[in-house]
Structure formats: structure tokens, C-alpha cells
Amino acid sequence: MSKEISYTIEEVSQLLKVSKLTIYDLIKKGDLPVFRVGRQMRMDAKDLDHYISNNKTNQGTTPPAQELHQQRMEPRASKNIVISGQDIVLDILGKHIEKSSTYKALRSYSGSLNSLIALYNGECEIVSLHMFDGDTGEYNLPYVKKILVGYPYILINLVSRKAGFYVQKGNPLHLTTWADLNQENVKIINREKGSGARILLDEQLRIHDISSKNINGYGHEETNHLSVASAVSTGIADVGVGIEKAAKIVGIDFVPLITERYDLVLLKTPENEKLIRMVKETLSSQLFQSEINSLGDYDHSQTGSIIYETY
Structure with a gap:
């Protein structure tokens, strides 16, 4: 790969066929170096190649002829x-x-x-x-x-894990309960239909007798926790529903509301x-x-x- 090539986190996750959460965790551990262009993180192609090369198994080794023959005769x-x-x-x-x-x-x-x-x-x-x-x-x-x-x-x-609100640093709108979503000045970012976070939100709205029609941003959907957290981080929305881990990865505040059994x-x-x-x-x-x-x-x-x- 050319040294001038770089990838977004989304592109790296697609290349390695793992979730973006996995990529962010590798970045946090220092296994994958990144640089920033504005708010966006990018990765040099040469650094990705280096990571892949270092994590390949059986590098530079050749099995003995007898072992190789046995592998061919008795495949798993x-x-x-x-x-x-x-x-x-x-x-x-x-x-x-x-x-x-x-x-x-x-x-x-x-x-x-x-x-x-x-x-x-x-x-x-x-x-x-x-x-x-x-x-x-x-x-x-x-x-x-x-x-x-x-x-x-x-x-x-x-496992069990905390679920709740993603909010901007300092929680400027003081969002602490499900009822707080029922305000005209509060804009949410939602998850897709069928996701656990979407079900949690919909059930809580039902319990609290809040119509989804009154929720500003209810129809704006993302398909994973990190995308929701990122939307809150960049100001696209004031609040989203998700798990604590993603909030820490993105660097926003988290308001725990429930312990969910996964x-x-x-x-x-x-x-x-x-x-x-x-x-x-x-x-x-x-x-x-x-x-x-x-x-x-x-x-x-x-x-x-x-x-x-x-x-």
C-alpha cells in the first residue's frame, strides 16, 4: 500500500471485518496508531499493514515434511x-x-x-x-x-452492563430521567428498529406515557452505539441511548439509568x-x-x- 493512503475507523473495521468498537479498543490500548483531521480519526495504511503483519501466525516457519504430510492426510x-x-x-x-x-x-x-x-x-x-x-x-x-x-x-x-444516556460534557441540559426527553429543546439520536437500545427507549416511553411523536429527533437513526455516541459528541444531537463503554471511547458523559443483562x-x-x-x-x-x-x-x-x- 502507498504511504499516502489513510483510512477512517469505519474503513478499517470493514477491512478487518470486525466492529468499530473493536478498532476503538485497539486504539485505546495503543495497538493501532491514529492521527486526527479535525474531529475525525484516521489511520495510515502502512500502520495498518504493520499491525496485520505483526499479528499473523506461523511467520517465517515451515512445518517439517512429516508434519506437513500428516496435516494433508488428516485435515481438520x-x-x-x-x-x-x-x-x-x-x-x-x-x-x-x-x-x-x-x-x-x-x-x-x-x-x-x-x-x-x-x-x-x-x-x-x-x-x-x-x-x-x-x-x-x-x-x-x-x-x-x-x-x-x-x-x-x-x-x-x-455479562451485565450499564445502559443510559449519552450526553455532552457536563450534561448541559441536565438530562437524568426518561421523562426529560419529552422537551421541545431536547434532540435525540435514535437506534434502528430491532436493536436493544431502541426497544429500551420505546418501552420506557410507553411506561412513562410519552408519545414518540413528541420526541424531537426520534426518526433520526444510527445502527450502532458508537455512531450514536459520536452524534452526541459532535452536537448533531443532545442525547442518545446506549451503553457506558461507547461513551468512554468517544469521550462524552454518560448517565446510567438501568443495568441490563446481556x-x-x-x-x-x-x-x-x-x-x-x-x-x-x-x-x-x-x-x-x-x-x-x-x-x-x-x-x-x-x-x-x-x-x-x-x-
Whole structure:
């Protein structure tokens, strides 16, 4: 690549086929150097090439002839699995599963409800959920019971995390409750239909008897937490709903309003027996939990706990 070429964070995430949250985390750790043009972060092509080169496995090594022959005679059959959801924790889960098995973890970045429907349609294997039910005050299970009718499944806790408002530094409009959104001078940035953050907002509006028609900016949508946080950071909106991690990455203030349970659901089929066992072992491992703990802003006290299971 030419030294004059540089990429936006969005372009880097597309090139590496990971979420923008993963890229921001690598930047925060110092693994990927960036520079700024105004408010936009960019990355030199040579720095991206250097990162990719340094993280390739088996660099400069050639297996012995006998080992190479054995690899050819006894290939390890791999099976693709799709993990759906946006959180960086899912990237870490996929990495651990790949290290311990012949599974190849592919990522889909759909929102919770759309992911659950995709699971129903057989389009993915592991789905992450954070869907609040206003009638019960519970996360995820009410939706799973309604959508996975007739399917055996298991619901396992991944992590818990804070959800709330993204606001500008100092919270100039003093937004602290859901009712505060019902003001003409407050402009929100929304998430797409089917996302957990959108469901949380809609349920809270329903509970507080607030019409979405009265919410300034309700129809302006973004498709991930970072984009919503960035819109607040740049002044496009005054407030958005999302998780604490993205606020810290972007550098804005966060008003916590609820602790959400972020769960995984898998179908209990004969083909999935090994995968379910692998997921349980991974979530319960000290190595995985230590890696999650190092990220900050996640509660792993229930990680690996079975929330609900059909028999």
C-alpha cells in the first residue's frame, strides 16, 4: 500500500471485518496508531499493514515434511458458526471458541430482535440479546419465549452492563430521567428498529406515557452505539441511548439509568450439543472472564449462569 493512503475507523473495521468498537479498543490500548483531521480519526495504511503483519501466525516457519504430510492426510474439518450482536465481548468469545475447537466464528452485527429472528430462521448459531420488557421489568426471556415457540433453547448470561444516556460534557441540559426527553429543546439520536437500545427507549416511553411523536429527533437513526455516541459528541444531537463503554471511547458523559443483562441464546439441537458445551466452558473459564474484566465497564459476576433452559 502507498504511504499516502489513510483510512477512517469505519474503513478499517470493514477491512478487518470486525466492529468499530473493536478498532476503538485497539486504539485505546495503543495497538493501532491514529492521527486526527479535525474531529475525525484516521489511520495510515502502512500502520495498518504493520499491525496485520505483526499479528499473523506461523511467520517465517515451515512445518517439517512429516508434519506437513500428516496435516494433508488428516485435515481438520472446520465448521462455520455465526455469532450475532455488536459488543466487543462477542469478538473475544469468538476468538476463544476458535482457539479451543475447529469452529470458525463469523460475525453478524444485527440488533437483538433481528438477531433473534435470524436464529429462528436458522441463519445463525449464537445470538446476543439485551431486550427490556416494560411489563415485567425483565430482560430477554419474555421475548425469547414469544419468538422461539416450538424450539428447544438455552439462555446463558454473557455479562451485565450499564445502559443510559449519552450526553455532552457536563450534561448541559441536565438530562437524568426518561421523562426529560419529552422537551421541545431536547434532540435525540435514535437506534434502528430491532436493536436493544431502541426497544429500551420505546418501552420506557410507553411506561412513562410519552408519545414518540413528541420526541424531537426520534426518526433520526444510527445502527450502532458508537455512531450514536459520536452524534452526541459532535452536537448533531443532545442525547442518545446506549451503553457506558461507547461513551468512554468517544469521550462524552454518560448517565446510567438501568443495568441490563446481556445474554446469549442457542438452539438445543443435536448439531449444537458440542457448541453449547464449548460456550459454557468458555464463559466459565478464568481466562475469558479475566479478559472481560480487563476491558472495564462489564459485570461478569453472572457470566456463564444459565438463565433459562427448555427440556
